[in-house]
Amino acid sequence: MVNNRYHRQMLFEPIGETGQKRLQESHVVIVGVGALGSSSAEMLARAGVGTLTLIDRDYVEETNLQRQQLFSEEDVRRQTPKVIAAKKRLEVINHFTTIHAEVIDAGVDELELIVPKADVVIDATDNFDTRLIINDICQKHQKPWIYGACVASYGVTFTVLPEETPCLQCLMDHIPSDGATCDTVGIISPAVQMVVSHQVTEVLKIITGNLDTLSGKLIAFDIWKNQQMELKVASLKDDKCPSCVKKQYPHLTYQSQLKTAVLCGRNTVQIRTSAEKIIHFDEMKQHLERNKQIKLFTNPYLLSFEVDKYRVVVFRDGRTLIHGTKNVQEAKKVYYQYVG
Amino acid sequence: MEITVNGDVLTVKEDITNIEELVQELHLEKKSLIVEHNQTILKKDKHKETAISEGDKLEIVHFVGGG
Ligand SMILES: [Zn+2]
Numbered sequence: 001m002v003n004n005r006y007h008r009q010m011l012f013e014p015i016g017e018t019g020q021k022r023l024q025e026s027h028v029v030i031v032g033v034g035a036l037g038s039s040s041a042e043m044l045a046r047a048g049v050g051t052l053t054l055i056d057r058d059y060v061e062e063t064n065l066q067r068q069q070l071f072s073e074e075d076v077r078r079q080t081p082k083v084i085a086a087k088k089r090l091e092v093i094n095h096f097t098t099i100h101a102e103v104i105d106a107g108v109d110e111l112e113l114i115v116p117k118a119d120v121v122i123d124a125t126d127n128f129d130t131r132l133i134i135n136d137i138c139q140k141h142q143k144p145w146i147y148g149a150c151v152a153s154y155g156v157t158f159t160v161l162p163e164e165t166p167c168l169q170c171l172m173d174h175i176p177s178d179g180a181t182c183d184t185v186g187i188i189s190p191a192v193q194m195v196v197s198h199q200v201t202e203v204l205k206i207i208t209g210n211l212d213t214l215s216g217k218l219i220a221f222d223i224w225k226n227q228q229m230e231l232k233v234a235s236l237k238d239d240k241c242p243s244c245v246k247k248q249y250p251h252l253t254y255q256s257q258l259k260t261a262v263l264c265g266r267n268t269v270q271i272r273t274s275a276e277k278i279i280h281f282d283e284m285k286q287h288l289e290r291n292k293q294i295k296l297f298t299n300p301y302l303l304s305f306e307v308d309k310y311r312v313v314v315f316r317d318g319r320t321l322i323h324g325t326k327n328v329q330e331a332k333k334v335y336y337q338y339v340g
Numbered sequence: 341m342e343i344t345v346n347g348d349v350l351t352v353k354e355d356i357t358n359i360e361e362l363v364q365e366l367h368l369e370k371k372s373l374i375v376e377h378n379q380t381i382l383k384k385d386k387h388k389e390t391a392i393s394e395g396d397k398l399e400i401v402h403f404v405g406g407g
Contacts, residue, residue, distance in 0.1 A: 032407055035407065037407075124407050125407055126406055127405050128405045149404045149406055149407050150406055150407060151404045151405070154404060156401060172403055176370060176371055176372050176403070176405075180406075220402075222346075225346075226347075228346075229400070231376050231399055233381060
């Protein structure tokens with residue numbers, strides 16, 4: 001065995017020279033390059049994954065620096081798109097890895113073009129709408145994907161294998177929207193890294209053919225409260241699941257997607273969610289109250305708040321107006337940051 | 341009554357008799373969650389009919405969206 005940059009990883013028996021070669025031939029797609037995506041991209045580039053596709057619609061901001069490890073103060077000053085900043089940094093770390101940087105919103109059409117080329121998809125998004133699209137597309141194209149999410153000091157992850165495990169749709173009884181996001185109740189970096197450690201380890205196992213050692217469990221933790229949970233959820237595979245069993249892929253249809261409309265002459269974008277999403281109005285209010293930079297106003301019909309240059313109005317049915325922009329991408333970003 | 345939730349021993353009021361009531365007591369009823377009760381994974385429609393008693397061990401995992 002030659003003493004090259006991957007030597008210590010090849011010494012690890014389950015990987016070895018064969019596993020290393022497989023990593024070099026593999027293509028991993030990372031959806032979202034915030035905290036989770038930055039960390040897993042760096043680990044996978046260092047590990048010698050041959051091709052990484054990074055997808056993110058956003059640019060680097062100052063509040064990212066506390067946990068999004070690929071970005072610098074210069075990226076903040078230049079407002080560099082996250083995937084461009086990430087690519088630049090990753091190419092310095094390992095120039096053998098080919099990085100495809102996609103500055104796009106990960107919608108159905110975009111993912112339909114990219115996911116078929118992947119060996120594994122890593123979920124590093126900040127919202128359930130995109131996750132359920134990933135869930136459906138990965139079932140459709142028979143690709144494994146790794147759910148991962150975190151908020152505050154809590155994290156949760158699960159590996160979805162087509163035709164084997166339950167999918168996200170099987171496991172979730174509803175899609176919550178309660179305003180508990182990294183931009184309201186906060187996030188600490190160790191919680192991010194813990195989720196990524198699980199996600200990347202599962203990716204390494206899949207690519208190197210060590211499928212028998214996959215966890216098969218829904219893993220969650222609260223690193224601040226010193227709690228660790230592992231649930232064997234195989235029994236929750238739903239034999240009526242529209243995604244992994246009936247193969248109807250409900251989240252790839254127009255009806256289920258987030259609908260946006262620019263309201264003419266009002267510098268406002270309206271966002272409507274799918275009927276499936278349940279808005280927890282009172283919890284949303286409590287979570288928003290915790291971020292003191294947010295000026296909040298409520299009445300029995302709506303909740304309204306000001307943050308940065310935006311004024312956001314959320315109606316009880318979930319319809320949301322983002323005042324202060326005509327840009328749909330910008331409005332969606334604010335929506336996922338504060339409404340969830 | 342003492343029960344263990346996610347590894348921590350909790351003292352809960354005696355009038356809490358089933359999983360659904362416990363989930364409410366813990367303010368988790370609005371979350372999308374999965375409950376394991378004494379090593380058995382419960383579907384949500386079993387929360388109301390599953391009684392809890394002294395010494396039970398529960399694991400409760402909820403889904404979050406951040407990243
Ligand atoms: Zn399913």
